[in-house]
Amino acid sequence: MIHMIDFHSHILHQIDDGSRSIEQSVQMLKLTAESDVDKIIATPHFYATRQDPEAFITKRKERYSELLDAVRDSDGLPEIGLGAEVAYFEGISDCDYLSEFKIQNTNLILLEMPMNEWNERIIREVSSIYEKHQIVPVIAHIDRYMKIMRRKNIVECFDGCPVFIQANASFFADFFSRRTALKMLSDGRIHLLGSDCHNTDSRRPNLGAALEIIRRRLGTTATDRIEEFSSLADSGGSRITEVHFR
Numbered sequence: 730m731i732h733m734i735d736f737h738s739h740i741l742h743q744i745d746d747g748s749r750s751i752e753q754s755v756q757m758l759k760l761t762a763e764s765d766v767d768k769i770i771a772t773p774h775f776y777a778t779r780q781d782p783e784a785f786i787t788k789r790k791e792r793y794s795e796l797l798d799a800v801r802d803s804d805g806l807p808e809i810g811l812g813a814e815v816a817y818f819e820g821i822s823d824c825d826y827l828s829e830f831k832i833q834n835t836n837l838i839l840l841e842m843p844m845n846e847w848n849e850r851i852i853r854e855v856s857s858i859y860e861k862h863q864i865v866p867v868i869a870h871i872d873r874y875m876k877i878m879r880r881k882n883i884v885e886c887f888d889g890c891p892v893f894i895q896a897n898a899s900f901f902a903d904f905f906s907r908r909t910a911l912k913m914l915s916d917g918r919i920h921l922l923g924s925d926c927h928n929t930d931s932r933r934p935n936l937g938a939a940l941e942i943i944r945r946r947l948g949t950t951a952t953d954r955i956e957e958f959s960s961l962a963d964s965g966g967s968r969i970t971e972v973h974f975r
């Protein structure tokens with residue numbers, strides 16, 4: 730049974746700036762297993778402004794089956810799901826191939842926001858993705874934008890919108906951001922976690938460290954809640970859209 734899910738990883742080899750080889754991908758899976766993570770979603774970068782969607786999808790499919798083949802006889806490794814980290818672009822809400830980028834068997838899409846301050850138009854466009862496609866955008870690594878946006882804005886700008894928030898494990902693991910991360914999690918502002926792992930050294934799978942901190946500081950109720958929400962998201966059932974969007 731699936732409990733803990735890493736919703737953001739660059740575990741597929743030679744498709745983006747993540748894993749450089751299939752051996753490294755397998756190593757990353759082994760490190761993920763040490764973190765008590767049952768499933769990891771492979772979310773390679775996709776930039777619509779400079780990549781052909783069809784070529785990306787074909788390559789992603791190849792890399793994914795190569796990785797599945799490589800671990801076929803291995804025990805104790807996490808299940809691997811497929812998705813993408815789609816970079817925001819103007820007109821994304823009208824994109825006719827958006828559903829190809831959904832996290833496998835869900836109605837979620839991992840969305841990387843612009844690295845400049847988000848204006849009203851951007852917020853409106855992201856919010857309308859659900860209305861137009863019945864796809865719920867998951868804002869990738871919310872922690873990455875804390876410096877760009879004023880902190881107050883970032884936690885409130887999507888209030889009432891059909892949007893979920895993913896935070897990276899490092900947000901909890903880093904001493905200087907930990908307090909904010911735990912507060913956002915307790916306030917229900919963070920829904921899903923990810924390691925955003927790219928390799929086996931500087932950006933290695935690290936969800937275990939974050940979960941340990943959350944467990945120690947907020948108790949098992951907090952980690953249970955994360956597990957419950959992750960399973961709900963992963964189940965692809967309609968219940969996910971019934972969740973009250975804060």
Ligand SMILES: [Fe+2]
Nearest residue numbers: 737739814925
């Ligand atoms: Fe990423």
